Amino acid sequence: MSETYIARSSAIAARMLAGEMMVMNSMDSTFFTLNQVATAIWQAADGRTPLREIVRSQICEQFDIDPEQAQTDAAQFVADLSQHGILLVSDQPMRDPHAPEER
Amino acid sequence: MMPAANSRRCVVEIGGIPIALHADDEQFLALLRQRYVGFLSSTPPELELDLDLTSQGPVSDDDVRVRREGPEWLLERGDFHARWNPRTGRARVRQNPNPYALDSVLRILHSLVLAARGGFLLHAASAITSGATGAPARPLLTHREHAQAYLFSGVSGAGKTTISRHAPPDVTLLTDEISYVRPSASGYAAYGTPFAGELAKAGENCSAAVAALFFLEKGPENQVDDLSPSEAVRRLMRNILFFAEDRELVEKLFATACDFVKQVPVRRLTFYPDSRVWDEIRHFEATPAHV
Numbered sequence: 066m067s068e069t070y071i072a073r074s075s076a077i078a079a080r081m082l083a084g085e086m087m088v089m090n091s092m093d094s095t096f097f098t099l100n101q102v103a104t105a106i107w108q109a110a111d112g113r114t115p116l117r118e119i120v121r122s123q124i125c126e127q128f129d130i131d132p133e134q135a136q137t138d139a140a141q142f143v144a145d146l147s148q149h150g151i152l153l154v155s156d157q158p159m160r161d162p163h164a165p166e167e168r
Numbered sequence: 169m170m171p172a173a174n175s176r177r178c179v180v181e182i183g184g185i186p187i188a189l190h191a192d193d194e195q196f197l198a199l200l201r202q203r204y205v206g207f208l209s210s211t212p213p214e215l216e217l218d219l220d221l222t223s224q225g226p227v228s229d230d231d232v233r234v235r236r237e238g239p240e241w242l243l244e245r246g247d248f249h250a251r252w253n254p255r256t257g258r259a260r261v262r263q264n265p266n267p268y269a270l271d272s273v274l275r276i277l278h279s280l281v282l283a284a285r286g287g288f289l290l291h292a293a294s295a296i297t298s299g300a301t302g303a304p305a306r307p308l309l310t311h312r313e314h315a316q317a318y319l320f321s322g323v324s325g326a327g328k329t330t331i332s333r334h335a336p337p338d339v340t341l342l343t344d345e346i347s348y349v350r351p352s353a354s355g356y357a358a359y360g361t362p363f364a365g366e367l368a369k370a371g372e373n374c375s376a377a378v379a380a381l382f383f384l385e386k387g388p389e390n391q392v393d394d395l396s397p398s399e400a401v402r403r404l405m406r407n408i409l410f411f412a413e414d415r416e417l418v419e420k421l422f423a424t425a426c427d428f429v430k431q432v433p434v435r436r437l438t439f440y441p442d443s444r445v446w447d448e449i450r451h452f453e454a455t456p457a458h459v
Contacts, residue, residue, distance in 0.1 A: 078419040080426040083397040087426070091418040094405060098398040 071119075071143055072112030072153045072160070079107070090150055097151065102128055102135075103142055110152060112159040116143060180274070181209035183348040183359040184375075185281060187274065188213035193221055196265055203267050206373045207362050215257045215277065217250075221265045228269075234276055234411040241412070243276050245269070252277060271363060275346065276411050283417045286424050287350035289409040292321035293328040293365075294342040294358045295335055296376045297453060315340075316379035317358035318449060319347050320437070321407045326384040327441060329366040334443040343371040346409065349378065351424075355431045380452065381428075382437035383407075390448040393436045400434035401425050 073079075079088045086104040088097045099107055102124055109119040120139045125132050146152040153159065177190040178201050186209050191197050196219070201208060228246025235242055243250040247269040252259035259277065263269040279289050296315045320331045332344035342348075342358055345365030349356050356378040360371035383395070383403050395403070404425045410418070428434075435452075439445040 076415065078422045080401075080423065082401065082426050082429065085396070085398045087398050087401055089405070089419075089422050091415045091422070094418060096398075096402050096405070098402075 067156050068115040068117060069140075069143070070112055070114070070155050070158050071106075071110040071116055071147075072155075073107065073110050074150055074153055077151055088151055092150065095149060097146070097149070102130070102138070106139055106142060107152075112153070112155075116140070178204070179209045179211065179213050180204045180207050180362075181211055181373075182207055182274070182278060182361055183282070183287075183350055185215070185278065186211040186213045187215040187217060187277070189217050189219060189270070191219040191221065193265065196221060199267060200270070204362050204370075206360075206370055213257075215252075215259065215281075217259045217261050217273070217277075219270070220260065220262045222262055223264075232272065232276065232411045233413075234280075235413050241280060243273060243411075245272060248273055252280075254280075275363060275409065278348070279409050280412060280417070282348075282350065283410065283412075283421050283424075285350065286420075286427070287348075287356075288421060288424060290319060290321055290347045290349060290404075291323065291328075291345070291407040291409060292319045292347040292381070293332045293344045294319045294347040294371075295332070296340040296342065296358075296372075296374065297379075297449070298338070315376040316453065317342065317376040318379055318453075319349070319358060319381040320384050321347075321381060321403070322384040323407070327386055327439060328384065330386075330441045331384065331439070331445060332365075332367055334441070334445060336443070336446055339446070340372050340374065341367075341369070342374070344369070349428075351427075352377065356428060378432050380433040380435060382435050382449075385436060385438045386441060387438035389438070389440055390445050391438045392448060392452055393438070395434055395436055397429050400429045404428065404434070 076090055076092045077088060078091050086099040105123045106119055109123050120135050124135045143152055147154045177188050179186050179188045189200055230246035233244045239253055241252045248263035250259055250261040250273050261273055282288055294317055296317050298315055320328055329344050332341055342360040344367040346361055346363040348359040348361050354377055357375045358378050359375040360373045362370040364370055
C-alpha cells in the first residue's frame with residue numbers, strides 16, 4: 066500500500082489564538098480555523114511522517130476516535146486543505162518548507 | 169528676493185508620519201494645503217513625494233496595482249503612476265491634477281509603511297469618546313492621554329457614516345471612513361485622518377488608545393455580542409485596506425491582526441440607526457474588563 070506524506074505549504078501563515086489554530090494562505094488571504102484533530106494533523110505535517118502514522122500516533126491515541134473513521138476523515142481533511150494550497154501532498158517523503166535549512 | 173527652499177512643498181502628517189509633497193504648480197499646492205489643512209505640519213518629513221502633474225483627466229475607477237519592482241514599490245491606477253523607494257524615502261508621482269489621486273497614493277503609502285510597523289488602515293469610522301485633552305505632543309497632533317477611541321468597521325452600507333452622523337457633541341470624530349491604527353506602548357492607538365467618506369468632513373487630527381473595535385450590522389435594536397477570536401481576526405483581515413501583492417507583508421498583517429485581537433476587545437454591534445446606539449457604546453465603555 067502506498068503512503069501519503071503531507072507538509073505545510075511555505076505560503077501559509079498560522080497562529081494559535083485562544084486555543085484555535087488559524088491558518089491563512091498568504092497568496093489569496095483565505096482563512097481556515099482548525100479544530101483540535103485538524104490542528105494535531107497540521108502540526109505533525111513534517112513531510113516525512115506518513116499520514117497513516119500521524120493518524121495512529123497523534124489522533125487515535127489522543128482522541129477517542131474509531132481508527133478507520135479517523136483515517137477516512139484525515140484523508141478528506143488533507144484533500145480539502147491541499148485543494149486550497151495549504152498542505153502539500155506526495156507519495157514520497159518531502160522536505161518540510163518550514164524546517165530550518167540543513168547545513 | 170529669493171523664494172524660500174520649502175515654498176513649493178507642504179508637509180502632511182497623518183498618524184504621526186510626516187510626508188512632504190513637492191510640486192511646481194502653486195495652484196495645486198494651494199489646493200492641497202486647503203484639503204489637508206488640519207494635517208499640515210512643520211515636522212521634518214519621513215517621506216518625500218515629488219508630484220509631476222499630467223494633463224487634466226477624469227478620476228479613475230480602475231483597480232489599483234501595487235507591487236515591488238527591485239528596491240522600489242510601484243503604485244498604479246488610471247489616474248496615477250508612482251514609484252517609491254523605501255530606502256531613500258523618496259517617491260516620484262505622476263498624476264492627474266486632482267486631489268483624489270493623491271489621496272489614493274497617500275493611503276497606499278501609509279498602508280505599506282504601517283504594515284511594516286505593525287499597524288494598519290481599516291475600513292472603519294473611529295471616534296474618541298471621553299477624557300481630557302492632553303498637552304499637544306506636536307503643534308497639531310494631540311494625543312488624548314485618558315481618552316478612549318472606538319472603531320466601527322464594516323463594508324459600505326454597514327453604518328460607518330450613520331454612527332458618525334449620530335455621534336453626540338462631546339464625541340470627537342477621527343474619521344467616518346478609514347481608520348488609522350498603530351501599535352503603542354499600551355496596546356494600539358487610533359489617529360484622525362483627512363480621508364472622509366459620505367460625511368465629506370475630515371477627521372480631527374488627534375489620537376487616543378483604542379478601547380474596542382465593533383463590527384457593524386444594522387438591526388431592529390441595539391446589541392453588543394461577543395465574537396470568537398478567529399471570527400474577529402477573519403473580519404479584521406477582511407476590512408484592512410491593503411493593496412500590495414506581497415506575501416511577506418500579508419503575513420505581517422496577519423500577525424498584527426492576531427495581536428490586535430489579543431489586546432483589544434472586538435465585538436459585533438447590531439444597531440438601530442439612530443442616536444440611541446451611542447447609549448449602548450457608553451454602556452459598554454462603563455463596563456470594565458472586556459478583554
